[in-house]
Amino acid sequence: MANLKDLKNRIASVKSTRKITKAMQMVAAAKLRRAQEAAEMARPYAERFNAVMAGLAASVGGSDSAPKLLSGTGSDDVHLLVVMTSERGLCGGFNTNIVKKAKVKAQELLAAGKTVKILTVGKKGRDQLKRDYSNHLVGHVDMSDVKRLGYADAQGVAKDILGRFDAGEFDVATLFYAEFVNVVSQVPQAQQIIPAKFEDKGEDEGASTLFDYEPSEEAILADLLPRGVATAIFSGLLENAASEQGARMSAMDNATRNAGEMIENLTIEYNRSRQAVITNELIEIISGAEAL
Numbered sequence: 001m002a003n004l005k006d007l008k009n010r011i012a013s014v015k016s017t018r019k020i021t022k023a024m025q026m027v028a029a030a031k032l033r034r035a036q037e038a039a040e041m042a043r044p045y046a047e048r049f050n051a052v053m054a055g056l057a058a059s060v061g062g063s064d065s066a067p068k069l070l071s072g073t074g075s076d077d078v079h080l081l082v083v084m085t086s087e088r089g090l091c092g093g094f095n096t097n098i099v100k101k102a103k104v105k106a107q108e109l110l111a112a113g114k115t116v117k118i119l120t121v122g123k124k125g126r127d128q129l130k131r132d133y134s135n136h137l138v139g140h141v142d143m144s145d146v147k148r149l150g151y152a153d154a155q156g157v158a159k160d161i162l163g164r165f166d167a168g169e170f171d172v173a174t175l176f177y178a179e180f181v182n183v184v185s186q187v188p189q190a191q192q193i194i195p196a197k198f199e200d201k202g203e204d205e206g207a208s209t210l211f212d213y214e215p216s217e218e219a220i221l222a223d224l225l226p227r228g229v230a231t232a233i234f235s236g237l238l239e240n241a242a243s244e245q246g247a248r249m250s251a252m253d254n255a256t257r258n259a260g261e262m263i264e265n266l267t268i269e270y271n272r273s274r275q276a277v278i279t280n281e282l283i284e285i286i287s288g289a290e291a292l
Helices: 004-060 094-111 123-136 151-166 217-291
Strands: 078-084 115-121 137-141 172-182 185-194
Touching: 004 217, 078 094, 078 123, 078 151, 078 217, 094 115, 094 123, 094 172, 094 185, 094 217, 115 123, 115 151, 123 137, 137 151, 151 185, 151 217, 172 217, 185 217
Parallel strands: 078 115, 078 172, 115 137
Antiparallel strands: 172 185
């Protein structure tokens, strides 16, 4: 049985930890609202942009004049996995779930004889991937100094990816991030951004017959496709930001509850130990009095 001093110190330590986790939960809740609003406001633009691009891509089809970002290199031997995670931990399984999805994709590609290259955005993803895929890491984007996400941050990442594509370093690029659903649910996603893939949801069917484009569809796509890569990355960063705060809020809430339960158990143990010490002292006093 632990002595009273050790138990008292442990109770004080857990109480201090509970104060920290409670404060982190409140900070995450405050940040979550702004991050969630930013992610939700970006979704309509991204969806409409993809719808317009789907119509343009359908009209161009597989023509020889189609931009390289749409038609691809004609091969899929080299894959670039862009894994976006957070710069900080203490957010439950948020980072681990994204990395796990990227690892599954990497294993599938390697088993098929493909070459895999990994570009990480966020320190936590890089730290996890270094253990098993250090030979496949080709770059890292540090965003620890970013106070508030902006489109310029996404453009910086997109510029790096497009530069590697123009240099012929890869054939296919896939983006990994977590889509924010709610505080307790963040779903890891894998989105191919090069060659560009757009879902045509039907509402823009026949867009090529309803509209005449000036300049040509090919020229418009050549200008908008790089912007589409940046838009996809920006949407992923915003979804990640909201997912990170939601996961941290949930994790800190669980930690606070666990600390409370631990304090209760330690307090019970402390009271029992204290009662046992008092009982032993009384027995010694009574035994000494009877001996006299």
